[in-house]
Amino acid sequence: MLNWSRDELVTVSGVPKSTLVRFEDGATAPRASTITAIRKALEAAGVEFIPQNGGGPGVRLKD
Structure with missing residues (x-):
């Protein structure tokens, strides 16, 4: 992505x-701190994590 x-x-x-x-x-x-570090890095780059919404969780790039 x-x-x-x-x-x-x-x-x-x-x-x-x-x-x-x-x-x-x-x-x-992975430890929780590892997941947090990876997630923060991805979010800072524009990745948005989508919660479960009928179709399942996912990711997308922010507009």
């Missing part, structure tokens, strides 16, 4: 690359 590389997400979120890789690979469940 943002066309970011993994390295860009690491830089913007402050989450260590090894943590991000383990999370993406499903090798570990």
